[in-house]
Amino acid sequence: MPTETGPSRSIPASEDGGTRPAARALQQFVLKVHSRCDLACDHCYVYEHADHSWRGRPPVMPPEVISQSAARIAEHAASHGLDTMHVILHGGEPLLAGHARLRRMAEELHRALDGHCRLDLRIQTNAVRLDERFCQLFEEYDIKVGVSLDGDRSAHDRHRRFRDGRGSHEHVQRGIRLLRQPRYRHLFAGLLCTVDPENDPLRVYSALLELAPPRIDFLLPHATWDRPPARPGGADTPYADWLITIADEWFATGRPVPVRFFASILSLLAGGPSFVESMGTASVDHVVIETDGTIEQADSLKTAYDGAAATGMDVFSHSLDDVADHPGLRERRRGLADLCATCRSCPLVRVCGGGLYAHRFRSGNGFDNPSVHCPDLAKLIRHFRDRFPASAHGGQN
Numbered sequence: 425m426p427t428e429t430g431p432s433r434s435i436p437a438s439e440d441g442g443t444r445p446a447a448r449a450l451q452q453f454v455l456k457v458h459s460r461c462d463l464a465c466d467h468c469y470v471y472e473h474a475d476h477s478w479r480g481r482p483p484v485m486p487p488e489v490i491s492q493s494a495a496r497i498a499e500h501a502a503s504h505g506l507d508t509m510h511v512i513l514h515g516g517e518p519l520l521a522g523h524a525r526l527r528r529m530a531e532e533l534h535r536a537l538d539g540h541c542r543l544d545l546r547i548q549t550n551a552v553r554l555d556e557r558f559c560q561l562f563e564e565y566d567i568k569v570g571v572s573l574d575g576d577r578s579a580h581d582r583h584r585r586f587r588d589g590r591g592s593h594e595h596v597q598r599g600i601r602l603l604r605q606p607r608y609r610h611l612f613a614g615l616l617c618t619v620d621p622e623n624d625p626l627r628v629y630s631a632l633l634e635l636a637p638p639r640i641d642f643l644l645p646h647a648t649w650d651r652p653p654a655r656p657g658g659a660d661t662p663y664a665d666w667l668i669t670i671a672d673e674w675f676a677t678g679r680p681v682p683v684r685f686f687a688s689i690l691s692l693l694a695g696g697p698s699f700v701e702s703m704g705t706a707s708v709d710h711v712v713i714e715t716d717g718t719i720e721q722a723d724s725l726k727t728a729y730d731g732a733a734a735t736g737m738d739v740f741s742h743s744l745d746d747v748a749d750h751p752g753l754r755e756r757r758r759g760l761a762d763l764c765a766t767c768r769s770c771p772l773v774r775v776c777g778g779g780l781y782a783h784r785f786r787s788g789n790g791f792d793n794p795s796v797h798c799p800d801l802a803k804l805i806r807h808f809r810d811r812f813p814a815s816a817h818g819g820q821n
């Protein structure tokens with residue numbers, strides 16, 4: 425269920441030098457419980473962008489992959505003495521796996537990690553199939569639920585449609601209503617909204633706020649230099665302008681809800697950590713386990729080229745230490761040294777970090793470029809730096 429990326433960073437760390445940083449522990453795992461989806465969003469990077477690896481994978485994660493994934497995560501926690509492991513049940517659409525398969529997944533993970541470390545278990549869903557039984561299951565296993573919602577009906581249904589063209593807004597609203605019942609409210613983790621400058625920013629923000637989410641995440645659409653983001657009307661920085669409109673309102677009204685993207689900019693401006701993968705120079709500490717047990721790098725890489733996220737490893741033949749030592753993950757642990765010359769000399773680099781790794785891709789020179797969202801990121805960061813008082817910098821997640 426993405427354009428929703430992997431998890432946020434829980435262990436910010438910047439390693440600015442060196443050419444071969446040591447392998448380190450992984451603490452966040454995206455488990456692709458189901459590789460298909462009941463929606464056909466036209467901005468989905470899983471099905472609509474460069475990578476097509478989902479076609480060759482089993483639709484649902486089989487029991488042996490579930491057991492082996494849980495065992496690998498437990499083994500990794502034990503060998504590194506980690507106190508918490510963060511696991512996100514993801515897809516495609518994870519609810520398509522059904523109640524029984526998700527129960528088994530939660531049971532296996534809890535059983536495997538019990539006695540080793542705490543399990544922070546989450547699910548990222550389009551909420552179309554969210555029902556009372558799922559909510560009860562999530563309550564039983566303390567599974568926190570993030571929902572993808574792009575705003576009001578017209579904004580959401582612009583992209584998030586069923587295969588026959590029907591919008592999904594009404595279905596998602598029904599799912600969120602269930603989650604907001606007092607009994608389940610504590611499971612509601614927040615809303616994830618993909619930015620589209622064609623939508624009215626304040627209407628989108630207001631529609632999200634109305635649902636009283638504990639947190640809002642805004643996501644820039646996945647794009648590369650080969651496949652740049654839409655810039656309606658030829659505007660130079662439509663994404664920054666859109667987000668600035670919301671940020672100004674958010675700030676003027678006393679920051680009524682945590683917005684991780686904004687909080688990350690404020691925190692980074694104050695020299696603190698980022699709470700999102702797309703900002704700052706911290707290293708990546710998460711991997712994806714696909715339905716067939718293969719292990720991949722960050723899901724967003726699927727937007728770059730077919731096979732970009734592959735490691736050639738799987739849960740049956742490789743430990744998570746093997747994966748942490750993969751050249752692709754090592755490369756992305758080099759902090760500033762990982763960035764192109766333009767970014768390294770950019771005055772905003774400590775905050776921006778060159779944007780999301782996948783967004784730097786261009787055929788010919790790979791990831792050795794600034795983000796394709798560079799003008800928007802620069803404008804947004806400067807706005808936060810110049811318009812919001814320094815005392816506000818250091819925002820909380």
Ligand code: SF4
Pocket residue numbers: 425426427428461462463464465467468469470471515516517550572584
């Ligand atoms: S809900 Fe939309 S964005 Fe998410 S996996 Fe399904 S098609 Fe892709």
Ligand code: SF4
Pocket residue numbers: 766767768770771772773776777778779794795797798799801802
């Ligand atoms: S992407 Fe642009 S704003 Fe960000 S660090 Fe690179 S040059 Fe600076």
